[in-house]
Amino acid sequence: MSNATAITPTRAQDFPEWYQQVVRAADMAENSEVRGCMVIKPWGYGLWENIQRQLDVKFKATGHVNAYFPLLIPLSYLEKEAQHAEGFATECAVVTHHRLEAQKQPDGTTKMIPTGELAEPFVIRPTSETIIGAAFARWVESYRDLPLLINQWCNVMRWEMRPRLFLRTAEFLWQEGHTAHETAEEAIVETRTMHKVYEDFMRDHLAIPVIPGEKTERERFPGAVQTFTVEAMVQDKKAIQAGTSHYLGQNFAKAANIQFLGRDNTRQLAHTTSWGVSTRMIGTVIMAHGDDDGVIIPPRVAPNQIVILPVTPKADTRQEVIDACEALAQTLRTQMFAGEPLRVHVDKRDLQGGAKNWEWIKKGVPMRLEMGPRDITSRSVAVCRRDQGPKAKEFVPKEEFIQSVTERLQEIQDALLARATALRDANMKKLETLEEFKAFFAEDSEGGFAMMHWAGSSDDEDTLSKDLKVTIRCIPHGDQFAEEGKCFLTGKPSSRRVVFARSY
RNA sequence: CGGGCUGUGGCUCAGCCUGGUAGAGCGCUUCGUUCGGGACGAAGAGGUCGUGGGUUCGAAUCCCGCCAGCCCGACCA
Incomplete structure (x- = not known):
């Protein structure tokens, strides 16, 4: 007996189900008994180890060093930056007790009852801006202490409602870079540097071409001044955000009180950045390169x-x-x-x-x-x-x-990149009108990346997102997107096209 | 957090409506045949049918509670 393909269903028949089957067939990960959390099996973890090691080399080469910060964050830390707190509020796991008491039941079994309630609960880190910010505040006194260029490899937890292996799990592995700088210019350069590191890594190591650009206000990281993203297209023509870097301005420095005495002998707030990629990259590799016989991993x-x-x-x-x-x-x-x-x-x-x-x-x-x-x-x-x-x-x-x-x-590495690039290019279209736009994202159409002139508001984005399930993936860098035109929704003038797509 | 659905060997599920204490396929073990090859045959291991209670001579099957998971929304690296 021989099947036509090793994986059932095929990508064309049912992409989401294909993805699940491929992960399973490749023995990369499985759902665990803990809701939303996965067991990463050796073949999947081996891929992560390589990603980790190779990215780490790039981080070191750009002047960063690794450190490690606590898993638990005092609840009050999250209250310091309003937007940030709000952004993560609905997906936090909270630790409220610090001991258990064994309680014998009448039927002979034992129940463990949490006792020792904490005066202040801890949040399991959804990201570490706040606790690293507190450390930075202690470490920085003078402009001579800057820049601080720190990276952390760790796990984080976001209580997701609808988990999917690698793409969206409650606990996931990632790296989070956190830096503090004397000037805004320096921090912006840092943000762009790491953005470029991610772009290069995706292309040269994972054989995935990405569109680098900036997020709109609506899609921005909570508390950031600017968020940069690298957006990849996978084989169902949806977009996936593969890595982000944020210019945080002085928002977090203000919240955590990262102050230093400047060259002019005045007290100043530092300018901070943060940037990260996660095990989601593994899901991206699978969806970008896999075929109907399973995963294809770039050499x-x-x-x-x-x-x-x-x-x-x-x-x-x-x-x-x-x-x-x-x-x-x-x-x-x-x-x-x-x-x-x-x-x-x-x-x-x-x-x-x-x-x-x-x-x-x-x-x-x-x-x-x-x-x-x-x-x-x-x-x-x-x-x-x-x-x-x-x-x-x-x-x-x-x-x-x-x-x-x-x-x-x-x-093989080159062939995979060429194939992924061809797929992306074939599914990126410049469109001009709302009608074209709606047709492009209609239920029965292929979809893809729509490059549109845009001058709408966040509310306009909201409406499009609700009606058509598409969002602005990024305002892309690059000359090929710069041209004069009119917003397809509002008719206002626009000097650059943005990328719309459905996304993971 | 709203709406729907489901919990049966390692996995996917049938059986439930019309109660009589468990089945299939895949996987696993052993033996044999085959094999530059995801093959075939035979034998075999493996389940207190999510959980607590009720109805009944008898419950996977009917009734009630609880728990867990899945799907569809809102949220998201």
């Missing part, structure tokens, strides 16, 4: 870039084949790809070859190698690329393969 971030599948048709040559595979793996591991040693795995499990092969296809390992007795004799390997069909197979002389392996991986 640069794949937990294993190459899996070697020993072909062992006869018991008496089995060990010989496995030894040859191990030897090849060792040779490959001495090579570097994008600055890191190749990650090669030999799958020696005693399973049927076909089942094993399909397992790795569904997991999205970029390259599979098959080696059997005949290949040993002919000194060749069978090479299968995940960005090509499941049956596509090229027999390559072993030495030639070893010489060309990193180029081949780069080809």
Whole structure:
């Protein structure tokens, strides 16, 4: 029995269900017994580790250092910045007690009763601006203490009503950068620098082209002066916000009292920024690159870039084949790809070859190698690329393969980026009128990114959001968006197009 | 937080209307055949049917309470 595709349903049939099935088939994560929280399994976590390590290099290269702050935030801290507090109020988990009392029940069981109520409750961090701000206030006295360039890798919790693996979970992993600066100019440069880091990372490491831009007031981070975003398009033509960086002005410095004595001997408030990406990136990778046979992971971030599948048709040559595979793996591991040693795995499990092969296809390992007795004799390997069909197979002389392996991986990386770029470009349209706009986002139409002239208000945005379920994803940077025109809704003059889309 | 639905072996579900103490497919184990390959056959392991109470000779099945989860909205990295 052979299915046409490994994943049912296909993307075209039911994209959300396809996504769930792909995550499961790739063994990346599962829903846990804790509502809204997921178990990230080794294959999914391995991807996160690579994202984390590679991003961390970029953070260090731009002058940041890592630190760690408490999981629990005093409730009063959240009350310091009104907009911020309001923004997160509906999704906070609150810790109110600090001990349990074992209470024997008549039926012999034990119940644990929370006691020891806290005088001031703690909130499990939904983000750490407030508590890091309090630390910054202690650390900063003089302009000589600035800038502070801190990053934290941690978990946060937002009590989401409708969780989905990786895309929206109650607890998720992320990094949050927090910086404090002497001047607004410096803080804005920092915000833009990190925005660029995210853009580059998405493109060069995850093979996902993004549209960098600024959020409108309505979509802005609560308490921020400016929010920058990188917006990616995934295969159902919806937008997903992949990373944000915020220029916070002096709002949080005021709230947390981050003051310093300036060069002119006056007391001044610092200018702060924050920026982050989360495990949502994994969901973005899956939806951007996956096909009807499962996940496709870009080589640069794949937990294993190459899996070697020993072909062992006869018991008496089995060990010989496995030894040859191990030897090849060792040779490959001495090579570097994008600055890191190749990650090669030999799958020696005693399973049927076909089942094993399909397992790795569904997991999205970029390259599979098959080696059997005949290949040993002919000194060749069978090479299968995940960005090509499941049956596509090229027999390559072993030495030639070893010489060309990193180029081949780069080809896959490039092919994925090219494919994702083509998809995005094919679904980005410049539209002029409200009628065109409505047709573009009609229930039965494909949708995509609509580039529109816009001069409407936040209320206008609200209306469009309610009626058509579309939002302004960003006011994009870049010359191709700069042109004179008239707002499609209000008719007011506009000098730049904005990007509208449905979003995750 | 509003509206709808569902809780049965690891997973997906049937059985419930018309009460008689459990079934299928997938997965798992073993054996055999096959295999440059997501195969086939046979045997087998695994469930106090979410939970508490009620009706009944007898409850997965009927009634009431509770709990949990899912879907559709509002919210969101």
